[in-house]
Amino acid sequence: MKTLWRIEQDAVDGICRLGIDDPSHAVNLLSVAALDELDTRLDEIESGLSTGLASGPHAHPITGLIIESRKAKGFIAGADVGEFDRLADPSEAERHIRRVHALLARIEDLPIPTLALIHDVCLGGGLELALACRYRIASDDPATKLGFPEVRLGIFPGYGGTWRAIRTLGPVAAMQAMLTGKTYSARQAQRMGLVDRVLPQRQLETGARDLIRAAPLPSRASFSQRLPNLTPVRGWVAQRMTRRTAAKVRQEHYPAPFALIEHWRANGDNSRGLLDGEARRVPELLLGETSTNLRRIFHLQERLKALSGAEVLRPQRVHVVGAGVMGGDIAAWCALNGLTVTLQDLSLDQIGSAMKRAHRLFEQRLRDPRLVRAAWDRLIPDPDGEGLPRTDLVIEAVAEQAELKQCLFAEIETRVPEHALLATNTSSIPLERIGEGLRDPGRLVGLHFFNPVARMQLVEVVQGTATRTESIQRGLAAVRALDRLPLPVRSSPGFLVNRVLMPYLLEAVDLLDEGVSIAAIDKAAVDYGMPMGPLALADTVGLDICLAVADTLGPTLTAPEETPERLHRMVADGRLGKKSGQGFYRYRDGQAVHESIPHGDRPPHDLTERMIFRLLNECVACLREGVVEDPDLLDAGVVFGTGFAPHRGGPLHEIAQGGWERMRERLDALQRDHGRHFRPDRGWQLTPAGLYRGGH
Amino acid sequence: MNQHTRPNTRPVYLVDGCRTPFLKARGVPGPFTAADLAVGAGRPLLLRQPFPPEAIDEVILGCVVPSSEEMNVARIAALRLGCSERTPAWTVQRNCASGLQALDSAAQSIGSGRADLVLAGGTEAMSHAPVLFGRAFVEWLGNWSRARSLTARGRLLAQLRPHDLAPVIGLLKGLTDPIVGLSMGQTAEHLAWRFGIDRPSMDRFALRSHQRLGTAISDHVFSAEITPLIAPDGTAYTQDEGYRADSDLAQLGALRPVFDRPTGTVTAGNSAQVTDGAALLLLASEEAVERWDLTVLAQLMDIQWAALDPTEMGLGPVHAMAPLLRRQGLATADIDVFEINEAFAAQVLACQEVWSDRHYREEVLGDEPDQAIPDDALNPEGGAIAIGHPVGASGARLALHLALSMKRRGLIRGVASLCIGGGQGGALLLRAEGGMP
Helix, strand or coil, X not given: CXXXXXXXXXXXXXXXXXXXXXXXXXCCCECHHHHHHHHHHHHHHHHHCCCCCCXXXXXXXXXXXXXXXXXXXXXXXXXXXXXXXXXXXXXXXXXXXXXXXXXXXXXXXXXXXXXXXXXXXXXXXXXXXXXXXCEEEEECCCCCEEECHHHHHCCCCCCCHHHHHHHHHCHHHHHHHHHHCCEECHHHHHHHCCCCEEECHHHHHHHHHHHHHHCCCCCCCCHHHHHHHCHHHHHHHHHHHHHHHHCCCCCCCCHHHHHHHHHHHHHCCCHHHHHHHHHHHHHHHHHCHHHHHHHHHHHHHHHHHHCCCCCCCCCCEEEEECCCHHHHHHHHHHHHCCCEEEEECCCHHHHHHHHHHHHHHHHHHHCCHHHHHHHHHHEEECCCCCCHHHCCEEEECCXXXXXXXHHHHHHHHHHCCCCCEXXXXXXXXXXXXXXXXXXXXXXXXXXXXXXXXXXXXXXXXXXXXXXXXXXXXXXXXXHHHCCCEEEEEECCCCCCHHHHHHHHHHHHHHHHHCCCCHHHHHHHHHHHCCCCCHHHHHHHHCHHHHHHXXXXXXXXXXXXXXXXXXXXXXXXXXCCEHHHCEXXXXXXXXXXXXXXXXXXXXXXXXXXHHXXXXXXXXXXXXXXXXXXXXXXXXXXXXXXXXXXXXXHCCHHHHHHHHXXXXXXXXXXXXXXXXXXXXXXXXXXXXXXXXXXXCCC | CCXXXXXXXXXXXXXXXEECCCEECCCCCCCCCHHHHHHHHXXXXXXXXXXXXXXXXXXEEXXXXXXXXCCCHHHHHHHHCCCCCCCCXXXXXXXXXXXXXXXXXXXXXXXXXXXXXXXXXXXXXXXXXXXXXXXXXXXXXXXXXXXXXXXXXXXXXXXXXXXXXXXXXXXXXXXXXXXXXXXXHHHHHHHHHHHCCCHHHHHHHHHHHHHHHHHHHHCCHHHHCECCXXXXXXXXXXXXXXXXXXXXXXXXXXXXXXCCCCCCCCECCCECCCEEEEEXXXXXXXXXXXXXXXXXXXXXXXXXXXXXXXXXXXXXXXXXXXXXXXXXXXXXXXXXXEEECCCXXXXXXXXXXXXXXXXXXXXXXXXXXXXXXCHHHECCCCCHHHHCCCCCXXXXXXXXXXXXXXXXXXXXXXXXXXXXXXXXXXXXXXXXXXXXX
């Protein structure tokens, strides 16, 4: 058996240090193996309390226990999510939870001071373990993050977290932390009362021993913080929490936060009720559809992260050409992530406004003025392209004109070092065309970022016919260096994300033309679980851009569609969406003025299906054509690129859940009712297995 | 010092340089600190070099009034520029010639073989000059922190007078000679009085400075010298802000004297402008030039320092240039360009006057008078009156501009010189690479 936990006792003061190093993961996880071994270690501690761990003349009673990580980075990042997938039924999950409850109770009941020493991440189960200790000390390192991310996986804390967080923080702060899944810095955690002391790394150990020796009373929520827990108040507070949660997410999509509030309302009186409630409620959620799908998305995310091998060189210097919205924001994002960036543009004012946005981004994300300045110093305005001779990566983000890009790359190629990777952010021009003027087109990849760069996690890494595999590998590595999720796609019109979004947007415009109200259309999509409706999305992207993409992409869709007249008209009238203040919506101070669904408006019964099925149909086409390699990558791309309802686990997963045959029949029916835009792709004729194998 | 021997050292080359636009101080702290300015000038300079920033052996910057947040601003700039953590950096202070002192120190390092590649120059954010508490108030604060009881504190509060709270503007304090008690402007008034330089000739000189700068700007002379700066608010600064295209004699004549009121002659119009700016140069040994295949702009032939009566600090350039030329066996006619810092029009005119004045040269300097410095050869592309004078940076700016203009115009020898508050002068002799000795 692997050894995860190691225990040592100090011969002088008798304090024990119990440290974890999980050799099978980059960060420590509270896996079953880790829990099993913790069990054994606790036996040793309990039996050695008065005699000490070592026998012999120097034996010393155990005077305190420090729980820590023996990895350089990370305390404990939570439970092993992969293990949840193997749980067969709720009773097995319940047994597991009750066992962890017992384990943590043993730590809590030790007659000696116990302390969790936290450096770097301390999340979920890791934080629940820390809360079972009498004290917590966190390092002031910016990497230190504490929180309960469980709700993002469709569950809530089940290792006694609901009880101990409420005991320590009071119900309002505790519920807020658990409902939002927010992570807190060490200082924030200290202000909330989650940790007792925040110290520089060099003082952690001394500080821990000092706190154990001083042995003050453990920190607990104050009287006023505990007030909302009183039965009559609790119901009222819970009701308010439910209302506020419902304003953000829908219960049928995301049951966990609602279940958590109800759990607290019903069981909040004491530890027994809360622990028991966890053991009964969490397994149900865990095996429910939402959590299963959210865990699927979590695994897909891990898969995208792992696409880039650690051995592939990551760029350190980036040269961005074009300081428009995309180029400027890409440059800023690169500098934020520690790369040295040179930003080239013909217009100094353009560079200036990009630098201004960059500075705002640095201030928002980094806060510490010294870090802001360092990021600012890494972003170098470079009107003459002096950064080219030493760059590792060039990202081109100039206007979408093939000749311009060709000329630019031909010139760039003569100035960059041999090893530099060339990348274009084009969304509509074939890579093969851009690479025409290059001596070595094999070094050209597409790195297709989405707007806004700082919020969109996905970057499509585009492989043209000439692109070398090694260049793709380096493209994937570059995206990881920027802390984004890379999706390898083949160079075909619209790649994956724009391609599947387009028919969905076009259908929304068709519906509008049929007289359905804007509000009804967007509401249908949001009700389905999309982050925003298609018309609001089009406004955000910009209707001029939508028009350009629709013109090039429309004819190539599996069920081709000409760009609706309305879109042409709106762009001609200067109604470009959010940026012009008027698109499908009107904007005041950058905020859409929402109109309610007109009274008596009876949207068609198949409104949602019409939009979603066109998206699903295009996904099938993309898979059949091999735009992405496999269905999981497709689901990952669509979820992280479009925000496609994460709780549904991805579009192809949605088709699989609905039943391949049944879904195809539904599409046939839509074609009968609404015509050729719903013509099923040829991929539907294959068996799912055949399609998934990549049959063409 | 022995005036007939040359120190036996390795040659020192000026290979490249870059400066920021000089930004007018507007009474509030400008958008850039001294370190920001140095980084702004240094980044594009280092970016275009064939060597990485880590290859630099030493960083030396002149700065007269470093802010309390940027002590040893050279080290801050070096680290922010991506020089190695193991690259030593230091800041030098020789008042108005701090930038020239940095070049001298760099040349010494290279000449003696201690370094091969030195980033040197100067930076000054005059608009960030500190505002200080007066001495009386500082003492009061000290007493306050010691006072324990309420009555003691009450008594102290009662002692406080409004005028104790009046701030001391650090910049004004710094521009006043502590020995003779004259402000720099008053030393210029003194020279004007002593040599009979009248207001119209000062104003004409000032106007000429603007006009020459204007011509140089329209000839795009500065595209090789100035790098744009971008502030966090997105504003791009591309040009020196002191230049006034619409300046004329009537306007200049209407300005009131600033230093000797009301009858003096030195005005804001015929004095150097208070500005923020930085100029950075790369100096290299022969080995470094060969190793990195660098293009040499000019060779740093010699530097001379001199000192004189603080009241006449404006004549410092004459005191420094005379022995410099003598040591090199050169005369006025051998020098193609003179860049003499325009602290005050009166002061430069006085320098020009005494340079060829037999009486002054013999009596004061104990040497022979030289031919007059021709107007055409003196600051041919404008000077600090139009461009501005960020005190710590000016010496480096003069050297950079001199080297670039000599190269552009195919000239061979040039001298850059400054007067120094406190009664000193410094002068530098450059020889264009490729020019005949």
